[in-house]
Amino acid sequence: MQLLTDQILTHVIQPRPANSYKGTFGRVLLVGGNQNFGGAIIMATMAAVHAGAGLVTTATDAVNLGSLHAQVPEAMFVNYHDKVQLSNLTSEADTIVIGPGLGDDFRSQEVLATVFANTQPDQTVVIDGSAITMMAHQKITQPAGHLIYTPHQMEWQRLSGIEIADQTTTNNLAVQQQLKATVVLKKHHTEIYEPTGQIYQLPLGTPAQATGGMGDTLAGIIGGFTAQFSDHQAAVLAAVYAHSAIAEELAETRYVVLPHQITEALPAFMQRYANQ
Amino acid sequence: MQLLTDQILTHVIQPRPANSYKGTFGRVLLVGGNQNFGGAIIMATMAAVHAGAGLVTTATDAVNLGSLHAQVPEAMFVNYHDKVQLSNLTSEADTIVIGPGLGDDFRSQEVLATVFANTQPDQTVVIDGSAITMMAHQKITQPAGHLIYTPHQMEWQRLSGIEIADQTTTNNLAVQQQLKATVVLKKHHTEIYEPTGQIYQLPLGTPAQATGGMGDTLAGIIGGFTAQFSDHQAAVLAAVYAHSAIAEELAETRYVVLPHQITEALPAFMQRYANQ
């Protein structure tokens, strides 16, 4: 297990090529936000936009359209109950983030099924929150794509079958290798399991981050980073590192750090490392 | 009667344990906001989130969903006319705040009845605004839980039967002891009556605070503090103190202090005391 350092940021966040356009930095589709949890997909979307994704579309329940654009007009919208639009957007994206605020009722399952039926082998698919829970509970087959799971410990228990007390690196690695996916196991010191078998640990994190929406924001940053940075595995590591490094900086003067504050600090934080 | 000092902040606001997660800091359910007074429950929600509650859900009329997430995507939403969801969320919360903008018509009464039928003995229940008025006018029995009433003087008159001119500490204490509840009597120098019979007085407060929404914001801070700090009685005192101490600081350069400004200043204010 290797400790992450800020060298992952310097490695990943390079000055952008002068002759680039929004298409250069990828299309991200974020899927989630039912009528109860719309804020989650909004926070994930804000994070993906501030992370520098080229084009961001949010597939969510129609009740969330107004607040989405009140928070982040930069994102495009699709009603995730429109199967044709959702299918098309899924197959055209570079990175798909599914799960923030998606819920787990039968309509959420339909959305998940539509997305999973349309992902492509060359896409990055970030599977978060209730999408993980639904996969575990409904025994849903993994979709095509380079998969990145972002469970917290209870979600990982559901997906892997490993009780939290037994979630050793050895046990986790065994299941993760069967999944052939990247696993970002969110915990006190988050661990990242890569398809190669390499395990990384995040030595950062502050209890000021322990508030609702932090995971949604991380999922959005991972979406934004994997869409624009060509080394996808390193991009995941950089996203995890940046998320907590910013939180630590903000926590110096705040008892609690809210997700949107991390998001707003992201472009300036990234620029510091791009210039190194 | 004992004067509060900022020692209550130093006592209550401790550095968070390193190995904590959002569940560590409690679940708050805020209930209120009819079609006329939606801003009240939004302000209370913003306050609870910035105060550091782990997970915050707002039960309100569906017309307020869009503006809730435009202001505070960190909160989850439930339509408070959905009795099943409201019942479930009530019984699962650590702290319930009911009243901001709830109104007092028959639909508001239904919401109140659903919540009161589902609170649990070990929960903290903050009863504010029109929830107090409905209890007084409809002679509604107190719900289960550790109750905290946050009336202004007229609401206290309705609940206690004591005319404002007769609201001496002796008279107030007599009724409050029958209620077996904490009473935060909001007035020029707010008084807090504890179940033990101890009375505290707030020596702070500025007329710049005399504007709509201040009480809603205080209710939200009390909700956030009691959800995360284990000494609930001290948490109420700290919430009352912090609310006015921030207002006094902001009033040095503002003729009127708006509720959302107190809320935004809260995380940095708390951190100053956590470091002492």
Added chain:
Amino acid sequence: MQLLTDQILTHVIQPRPANSYKGTFGRVLLVGGNQNFGGAIIMATMAAVHAGAGLVTTATDAVNLGSLHAQVPEAMFVNYHDKVQLSNLTSEADTIVIGPGLGDDFRSQEVLATVFANTQPDQTVVIDGSAITMMAHQKITQPAGHLIYTPHQMEWQRLSGIEIADQTTTNNLAVQQQLKATVVLKKHHTEIYEPTGQIYQLPLGTPAQATGGMGDTLAGIIGGFTAQFSDHQAAVLAAVYAHSAIAEELAETRYVVLPHQITEALPAFMQRYANQ
């Protein structure tokens, strides 16, 4: 004709009494905002809240509810097509501001009629924008109350029958005296005609203010000032002065000053004069 100076601010904006509460600073009802011009009543509401009114309610079309609370949760809402609620709120207010974004179709006329039928002799009634135009075109009788008209030159022409080229102080005064109302004639150097016959002129103003929504914001500030300051005539003068004085300050570093920027600067601006 007397030139206004910032002494009007020092005179009007006094330190608030320590023992005050939100009722001390008045109830303002703002009426306007049809489906096309909702932003106008939102801007007026923001201004009234930041000006320090104790309690602010906005009567507008239901389509504007979400954006109202996204901008200013401190305000309460009523659907202005609900005649019972609108009648009740009108008769209970201290100051009524009618006109910003109201429009002039038959539904707007109904709203105007409901408000005008319910104002009280001791209330302040600020009549702005399309409310003035409807009065002129429909030959509507003046309502009860201390009336303050805030026309620009074309609206004054409609109401007074005086062509813009003929709007001399003598001509204006003659009509204004018949109206027995205060007239704030908005122009390059705004003129204020008082019921006593006294005329004031504003020596301030910047072309950076020449943008949509400025008048709505002024109407809101007048609403907030007359609701809380006991000398209503002086309060109108102070509102007019403060509005342009802030604009001039902001225009030093901005080519255009947006209405919401004036509003946000208002509490700090007022505090500077309260301390003198």
Added chain:
Amino acid sequence: MQLLTDQILTHVIQPRPANSYKGTFGRVLLVGGNQNFGGAIIMATMAAVHAGAGLVTTATDAVNLGSLHAQVPEAMFVNYHDKVQLSNLTSEADTIVIGPGLGDDFRSQEVLATVFANTQPDQTVVIDGSAITMMAHQKITQPAGHLIYTPHQMEWQRLSGIEIADQTTTNNLAVQQQLKATVVLKKHHTEIYEPTGQIYQLPLGTPAQATGGMGDTLAGIIGGFTAQFSDHQAAVLAAVYAHSAIAEELAETRYVVLPHQITEALPAFMQRYANQ
């Protein structure tokens, strides 16, 4: 081909005349924003308002009304499916911006047809995004007015028939001269083709700008500038220059520059050049 310098800003952005009012600085009508792309027209509207247009109206789908006013209450609204209102507003505007987020389905085509049927020879008409695509695909005749096309390279290919690889200044000029319109060809170093045959190139631009919504924001700034500055051709050049000059400044400390950040920086940026 002539390189633009900041002298275009000093030339165009002059101190405003003291005796001016909002009508002095023009009426802008922005048309776009279907149910999927509402953020685009919101961003264009924010840009036009901050650029200093006197009166701004946004014609968009009704689902976007709430978020429009949550972002920019200064703008007026019209449902773009209301043909009578859209026709009237089109014929009364000084500048029309059509295209941001308009989409290209049959309802979008109806909106385009209504606007194009009502533009006037003395108006400025900025044609952006999907409006260009629809013109090309449906072979729609150019409307009346001083036309400004703002295509990116693919949209220019559709409109002009010139493949991207063949978009030399000579080839571009030949088609643009037939159009008798200004063409702002958005690319790494944006080129502006004027009706006179003069070609300008923008030596600015940063890859931090390569994110969704940048073009919508530019269209809004062009709308605001042409509405208020009498030399329309120079106004277009100044808008293009300002947009990227601000982005470059912001990019010094940000890895990605979001469109709304450029918009918010615009009034202060303009003032620096007005004072020169």
